[in-house]
Amino acid sequence: MAKHETPLLDQLESGPWPSFVSDIKQEAENRAKNANNVEFQVKQDVCEDILGVLELSYKHGRTHWKHGGIVGVFGYGGGVIGRYCDQPEMFPGVAHFHTIRVNQPAGKFYNTEWLRNLCDLWEFRGSGITNMHGSTGDIVFLGTVTEQLEEIFFELTHKHGQDLGGSGSNLRTPSDCIGEARCEYACYDTQALCHFLTNEYQDELHRPAFPYKFKFKFDGCPNCCVASIARSDMSFIGTWRDDIQVDQEAVAAYVGGEFPPNAGAHKDGNWGPFDIQKEVIDLCPTDCMKYEDGKLEINNKECTRCMHCINVMPRALKKGKETGLSILVGAKAPILDGAQMGSLLVPFVKVEEPYEEITEVIEAIWDWWMEEGKNRERLGELIKRQGFQAMLDAVGIDPVPQHVKEPRSNPYIFWKEDEVPGGWQRDVNEFRKYHQR
Amino acid sequence: MAFVSSGYNPEKPMENRITDIGPKHYEQFYPPVIKANKGKWAYHEVLQAGVLKHVAESGDEVYTVRCGGARLMSVTHIREICEIADKHCDGYVRWTTRNNIEFMVDAEAKVKPLIDDLESRKFAGGSYKFPVGGTGAGITNIVHTQGWIHCHTPATDASGPVKAAMDVLFDDFKSMRLPAHLRVSLACCLNMCGAVHCSDIAILGYHRKPPMLDHEYLDKMCEIPLAVAACPTAAIRPTKVEIGDKKLNSVAVKQERCMFCGNCYTMCPSMPLADTEGDGIVIMAGGKVSNRISYPKFSKVVVAFLPNEVPRWESTTDCIKNMVEAYAAGANKYERFGEWAERIGWERFFDVTGLEFTHHLIDDFRDPAYYTWRQTSQFKF
Ligand code: HEM
Numbered sequence: 001m002a003k004h005e006t007p008l009l010d011q012l013e014s015g016p017w018p019s020f021v022s023d024i025k026q027e028a029e030n031r032a033k034n035a036n037n038v039e040f041q042v043k044q045d046v047c048e049d050i051l052g053v054l055e056l057s058y059k060h061g062r063t064h065w066k067h068g069g070i071v072g073v074f075g076y077g078g079g080v081i082g083r084y085c086d087q088p089e090m091f092p093g094v095a096h097f098h099t100i101r102v103n104q105p106a107g108k109f110y111n112t113e114w115l116r117n118l119c120d121l122w123e124f125r126g127s128g129i130t131n132m133h134g135s136t137g138d139i140v141f142l143g144t145v146t147e148q149l150e151e152i153f154f155e156l157t158h159k160h161g162q163d164l165g166g167s168g169s170n171l172r173t174p175s176d177c178i179g180e181a182r183c184e185y186a187c188y189d190t191q192a193l194c195h196f197l198t199n200e201y202q203d204e205l206h207r208p209a210f211p212y213k214f215k216f217k218f219d220g221c222p223n224c225c226v227a228s229i230a231r232s233d234m235s236f237i238g239t240w241r242d243d244i245q246v247d248q249e250a251v252a253a254y255v256g257g258e259f260p261p262n263a264g265a266h267k268d269g270n271w272g273p274f275d276i277q278k279e280v281i282d283l284c285p286t287d288c289m290k291y292e293d294g295k296l297e298i299n300n301k302e303c304t305r306c307m308h309c310i311n312v313m314p315r316a317l318k319k320g321k322e323t324g325l326s327i328l329v330g331a332k333a334p335i336l337d338g339a340q341m342g343s344l345l346v347p348f349v350k351v352e353e354p355y356e357e358i359t360e361v362i363e364a365i366w367d368w369w370m371e372e373g374k375n376r377e378r379l380g381e382l383i384k385r386q387g388f389q390a391m392l393d394a395v396g397i398d399p400v401p402q403h404v405k406e407p408r409s410n411p412y413i414f415w416k417e418d419e420v421p422g423g424w425q426r427d428v429n430e431f432r433k434y435h436q437r
Numbered sequence: 438m439a440f441v442s443s444g445y446n447p448e449k450p451m452e453n454r455i456t457d458i459g460p461k462h463y464e465q466f467y468p469p470v471i472k473a474n475k476g477k478w479a480y481h482e483v484l485q486a487g488v489l490k491h492v493a494e495s496g497d498e499v500y501t502v503r504c505g506g507a508r509l510m511s512v513t514h515i516r517e518i519c520e521i522a523d524k525h526c527d528g529y530v531r532w533t534t535r536n537n538i539e540f541m542v543d544a545e546a547k548v549k550p551l552i553d554d555l556e557s558r559k560f561a562g563g564s565y566k567f568p569v570g571g572t573g574a575g576i577t578n579i580v581h582t583q584g585w586i587h588c589h590t591p592a593t594d595a596s597g598p599v600k601a602a603m604d605v606l607f608d609d610f611k612s613m614r615l616p617a618h619l620r621v622s623l624a625c626c627l628n629m630c631g632a633v634h635c636s637d638i639a640i641l642g643y644h645r646k647p648p649m650l651d652h653e654y655l656d657k658m659c660e661i662p663l664a665v666a667a668c669p670t671a672a673i674r675p676t677k678v679e680i681g682d683k684k685l686n687s688v689a690v691k692q693e694r695c696m697f698c699g700n701c702y703t704m705c706p707s708m709p710l711a712d713t714e715g716d717g718i719v720i721m722a723g724g725k726v727s728n729r730i731s732y733p734k735f736s737k738v739v740v741a742f743l744p745n746e747v748p749r750w751e752s753t754t755d756c757i758k759n760m761v762e763a764y765a766a767g768a769n770k771y772e773r774f775g776e777w778a779e780r781i782g783w784e785r786f787f788d789v790t791g792l793e794f795t796h797h798l799i800d801d802f803r804d805p806a807y808y809t810w811r812q813t814s815q816f817k818f
Pocket residue numbers: 081083099133134135136231332333334335581582583587588589628629630631632700703
């Protein structure tokens with residue numbers, strides 16, 4: 001017999017898609033049985049109360065959580081989100097229900113031994129409910145009490161060699177696409193760079209010293225599977241600067257219908273036979289491809305590396321050999337002044353350990369933002385407020401046409417004094433000798 | 438329920454303290470075939486919805502079976518994932534950015550038994566535990582935020598609408614019939630933790646009533662300057678109010694300036710704004726993040742408000758289904774949702790989807806609004 005009736009939530013158990021309600025119920029049962037005699041450190045019926053409070057939200061159409069105030073582990077300014085229920089008497093199991101962000105391994109690969117260790121820890125000292133994963137990338141442990149925070153942190157670090165992720169006005173947990181581990185499009189090792197920078201900047205991740213949050217994300221190519229260009233203050237997108245490698249025989253195999261176009265991603269549609277002219281040449285945004293006499297030609301100088309032709313014919317076309325990444329800055333969600341996409345700052349940098357060319361840019365940007373940024377001002381907003389030019393100036397990068405989509409359409413240039421011959425100090429009396437008052 | 442110490446000594450928090458060790462090193466979690474061929478993959482093919490084959494320059498192959506999951510996941514469920522990974526995949530498994538689970542095997546013969554096993558597992562309530570799909574020109578898992586399960590400012594739930602929407606979109610999770618892939622995302626308030634602003638289709642929770650003021654408690658529970666500073670539109674100012682014969686420090690909200698973000702409530706629990714009728718869902722569409730063919734794009738608001746219909750959000754799921762079908766019928770091969778809408782024109786988009794165009798959809802928020810109005814004599818009737 002369930003502790004709380006949940007007639008509304010029960011209706012989310014049917015249908016084909018995995019039901020989180022069924023899963024929480026399953027965990028409630030697991031805790032009730034407690035086959036392994038776990039000495040639960042939060043209430044045994046916590047999952048029943050999760051369902052209970054959620055059902056109440058369904059009934060009211062309103063959340064029943066309050067903001068958590070300041071909770072955390074000693075010495076860290078992030079990694080824990082405080083949360084309290086506004087009906088603690090009805091749902092004592094979730095009266096305190098703090099989350100812990102556990103920094104995921106790059107690429108989100110796991111072995112089962114380690115996952116089981118995390119499960120054991122979280123069953124013992126928390127609700128047993130997680131997010132795999134939160135939107136930033138962390139493993140999210142959802143729901144424990146204040147007294148358990150230090151205990152969990154101690155076990156994570158001592159037993160499992162594992163640290164917390166970021167929250168608050170600091171570096172948020174970086175995340176990456178699968179990249180070279182299993183993707184032929186990857187132009188650099190996203191896992192290596194993600195892991196390196198996460199460790200290099202542990203202080204920035206755990207101890208808030210920034211005006212606001214700051215995110216890094218790593219996409220191995222312009223397909224942007226982790227959406228770095230839309231949701232990271234600094235986005236690292238793989239690219240190349242030489243020629244797309246073409247295997248003409250494989251091109252012929254696509255044209256002849258031996259290989260499925262777009263790597264088979266359209267298999268269930270009725271699209272008819274592959275038409276290289278229509279599906280590749282005509283869709284190339286720069287019009288830099290030609291298919292004549294059974295031969296594909298690319299004018300690589302004009303290619304903007306949009307990935308379309310490579311995505312359509314991965315067995316015939318490969319990224320160039322001289323690979324690296326582009327750095328874009330300032331992406332953010334709409335609040336407050338509207339959403340921003342990342343803007344191109346560094347067109348190309350090689351990705352080579354110890355990554356100094358990259359860390360120099362990061363640190364120059366941080367110096368500028370920490371000096372000039374207002375409280376709760378994202379990097380993208382600072383760039384808008386002070387201007388792209390001010391950022392280039394601050395980080396010592398020379399302007400190139402690649403920085404803009406088009407030049408400005410107003411002439412209101414703020415010339416600096418030293419740009420104008422003779423400077424701005426003039427003698428009005430000298431002027432008056434030739435111009436009457 | 439006796440307290441069990443981990444070894445941490447609250448008297449001496451710095452004793453044996455370990456900090457700043459970061460995440461586990463990714464390499465120890467690579468399946469052997471991944472480790473051996475990293476950076477040397479030659480090509481891949483989607484064999485069927487949910488099944489990828491990657492071939493390395495060495496000739497090695499890895500087959501990936503992708504399945505959907507609720508990102509809200511219990512340890513019991515994760516242990517079941519571990520059991521499957523041990524049985525079929527030598528104890529390795531990974532998650533994708535969009536909350537899918539990927540099981541990898543190194544030979545084609547191992548694929549079918551794995552799929553059969555995954556598809557055979559169901560929750561007691563009847564839903565699949567591990568539906569296989571989510572690849573290519575179809576609809577993969579919805580990325581989402583916390584909602585009523587854990588956050589204090591949501592205007593809608595997250596897991597519930599996601600479950601309802603994925604039930605409706607299930608066939609497109611399991612097939613690849615669309616013109617291009619279609620990404621759906623949900624954020625439960627305008628803070629958009631999930632950054633849904635570049636999705637083909639976005640479900641966004643939105644409040645429509647400014648905060649209430651609990652004057653009697655406000656000064657006791659909140660730092661008034663913090664509440665004032667929290668407001669992004671400067672709608673809040675400190676004030677004094679008279680309750681009975683008492684003069685209290687409190688705040689006043691300029692209601693017409695409020696954009697319903699809930700930041701004040703984050704700082705001050707005496708300023709709640711959740712409301713049964715006021716809260717609901719905004720539908721946005723046409724965003725993308727990939728650089729393929731056209732530049733990345735923001736999603737646009739196409740429906741200003743739909744009510745929270747618990748537990749299955751029918752108006753929201755109907756609206757999404759309708760948009761998906763219009764797109765499937767009208768778009769060219771490789772054309773993303775937003776590219777299609779731009780090609781036919783947004784005026785035609787409202788035509789073919791039957792969505793109502795209301796004044797709410799005309800941008801009036803600050804400077805960028807101007808750039809969204811029509812500055813040409815070209816338009817379609
Ligand atoms: C002032 C604005 C914001 C406030 C007050 C805010 C507040 C919060 C809170 C309270 C949570 C914790 C939810 C929970 O677990 O209970 C959260 C999580 C999160 N926030 Fe925000 N947020 C804001 C803006 C943003 C923005 C603009 C982004 C992204 C661009 C973002 C990204 C995230 C992410 C990724 C999470 C993890 C939650 C998840 O995975 O569902 N937040 N935020």
